[in-house]
Structure formats: C-alpha cells, structure tokens
Amino acid sequence: MRRGRQVIVGGGVAGAAAARGLRDAGFEGEVVLVGDEPHRPYERPPLSKGFLAGEVEEDGLGVESPGWYRDQDVELLLGARVTEIDTAAGRLTVSATGEGEGGSTLPYDGLLLATGVRPRRLPGIQGERVHYPRTVDDARALRAHLAAADRVVVVGAGFIGCEVAATAVGLGKAVTVFEPDTVPFRRTLGPLVGRALIGIHRSHGVDVRLGEAVRDVAETASGTVRVTSTGGTRLECDVVVVGVGARPNTEVAAAAGIGVDDGILTDARGRTSHPDVYAAGDVARQYHPRYGERLRVEHHDTAARQGAHVARTMLGGDAEFAEPFWFWSDQYEHTVQSAGRLPEPFEPVVRGDPAERSFSAFAWDDGRVTGVVSVDRPRDVLDVRRLVVAEHRVTREQLADPAVVLRHLAPRRGSGSRTAAGRRTTEV
Structure with a gap:
C-alpha cells in the first residue's frame, strides 16, 4: 500500500469515515484531518433530539473515541480552516478559525473535501434569541435558551424544524411552527407524508401555521421576541429556531478552480475535476450511476458511506458508489x-x-x-x-x-x- 500524506478537510461524519476507511484499507502513510470546529468529529442527528433534550451529552456524540485517532495515528487539526487550495503545488493554506487570510501550509498527496453545509439564513431574521442550529455549539446555546423558555417559534417545517418542535414539546414548551408552503415536504417526501407529519405535530399541541412565512423578528424590552408573519400573525416568544435549508461550503474549492455547481462536482467514484482531489458528504454533488445524474444528498448515512468509499478511491480503487439512499427522522x-x-x-x-x-x-x-x-x-x-x-x-x-x-x-x-x-x- 502506497505511503504519502492524505489530507481530509471537514470534521463531520464523512471526514471521520474517510479517515477510518484509509486505515482499514491498510494505508500506512500520514492521515491529517482538518476541522474548523474545536471538537473531534461527532454525530449531528442527536443535536436536534437527544442532545437538545439533555438526554445525550457531548462526550457521547463522537464518531470515534478520542483514543482511536491516537491509536490509528490520525492527526487532528481542530479549530482550523483551509483558506486556499493550491492544486498545482499540492498544498493547502490553513489558519486558525476566526483569523484572517494567511497561515501555515500543509502539503498533500491526496485531498478529500468533506466541508459540509451551513444553514441558509433569512435576511433580517437574527438576534441573540434567534438560532440557526447546525453545530454542537449552536445546539448547546439553543439548549440553554430552551431550558428557560415557555414559548418557542420554529421557522420552517423541514426535518430540523420538526425535530426541534417535537423536542421542545417534550420539554413542556408551547410551540408555533411557521411554514411558507401549504403542504410541507411536498417536494421531498410527497404531500401524503407531509400532511401526516403535520397531523402528528398538531395532535401533540403544536400550532402549525401553513402558508405563512416569518417576515420580521424584533426583541422587546422585556426580553422576549416579537414575531410577525406574512399572514399578519403577531406573537411573542422566548426563542426562535430557523430551519430553512442549507448551502454547501464550496467557496474554497471554487477559488481553486475545482468544478462546483450546488456542491463540489464529482464522478461516481468521488473524484473532482482536479487529479488527487476528491469530495464526499453533504458538499459532494456526485454522479450516481443508478439514476444517471449528479445528486447532492444531505443524509447522515450517505455521508458516512461516501466517506468510506472515497477513501478507497484515494488509494487507487475504481469502484463506483451506487448505493441507494436511506435516511430517518425521529419525531415524538x-x-x-x-x-x-x-x-x-x-x-x-x-x-x-x-x-x-x-x-x-x-x-x-x-x-x-x-x-x-x-x-x-x-x-x-x-x-x-x-x-x-x-x-x-x-x-x-x-x-x-x-x-x-x-x-x-x-x-x-x-x-x-x-x-x-x-x-x-x-x-x-
């Protein structure tokens, strides 16, 4: 098995799965994982459920145990972000998260981009009590506000919004959900399932406002948040949670001349438009041979399987990733x-x-x-x-x-x- 240095950019489940995949395949060279959060790779699904409810703590979220990285000689560069990819020279520029441009260089022989996604933000919908949950730090801040809250507003009846709503109800909170569409999940799961899920939430006491978007939020002198919708609804709450989709983190790849279009474009093996650069996970828009087109899928299971598969591609494997997609969501x-x-x-x-x-x-x-x-x-x-x-x-x-x-x-x-x-x- 060839040696050298394989660098993984992204501290999510895809990056962790790739690190394990490299070692499981017998790679004996250097493996470096660069993550912009200060935490070792962790599972995100519990953040809107068990972690938010206080049933799971941070030390129970890890994809691998802390000792695994040490035992497998996987170097973690945490709290670091890649600011530049020099594909001609085969090296990255890495700086501490929060710092400006510049930083140290990190050469690579193979590079996997598993940079994930970030929440889509709504113009003007922001404030100390407005949360766009994505990371464990986001979830920790939301959990603290939720503990002291009585009334919660959720913007968006997608998976994140519905899971947070269910968790909040379980904690005894009064929850209102605003969803611009008249039937949620219409495009992803179909109206039959969308109507069933809304029925489930309403049976648990959630006030679901379909066909209404949130137009404005404003903090009041009493410490609450006043929410105004496009349907004319005005109400006060203690916490606002926004879950209206995500955007892939492709900026650094695009600046390096790597092909992007609603994600980093790859073939069915995970290879990008540049030799020795690969992509996996939520950020990858991978060609799927079963469906005959490129698809970007924000599923935990797909990210883990892609990461492990692309690790083998990085070591010379030529198999296509053709597995069917699978996901789940727990609500009540x-x-x-x-x-x-x-x-x-x-x-x-x-x-x-x-x-x-x-x-x-x-x-x-x-x-x-x-x-x-x-x-x-x-x-x-x-x-x-x-x-x-x-x-x-x-x-x-x-x-x-x-x-x-x-x-x-x-x-x-x-x-x-x-x-x-x-x-x-x-x-x-």
Missing part, C-alpha cells in the same frame, strides 16, 4: 424513514393506513419499486433497500397488499426464488 414516538429515490412528483402506492399514522408510500415505475417513504413501518424500508438494487417485478397491487412479503420479491442468488407472479425461478 414516530419514526419517518425513506429508502431509494422518490421522483418529483410521484403518485404513491400506499400500504397501511395514513389515518393511523402507520403506512408506507412507494414509488413505482414499470414493474419496479424505486423508493419508499414510511411512517412507523421500518420493515418496508429495509426490504425496499434490498429491492432497489436487485432485479425484481412487482405490481402496484402487490405493493399495497400487507400480506405480500416484499423481501421475497427479490431473487436469491444461486437458489430458487419466487417471482412477483409467485412462480419458482432459478438465477444462474
């Missing part, structure tokens, strides 16, 4: 999961009962299931994760029938299996 006692890809829009095939908040909505195309989104039906999601990568035939009627075991629809290699029509067949 319910879990939302999705696997595969949901077209926009799609006419779902429904299994289960949306009124009972236990159902799956399948995307179906010409005899194949291409994706699923589920509320409290994890078995369906697990089965679809297997189906979308296997040859299979299924009818809309079979998908809708709970008596049909989905995992039996995929042929078993080397043995007889049932087709969608129920006949025995043998794969050779």
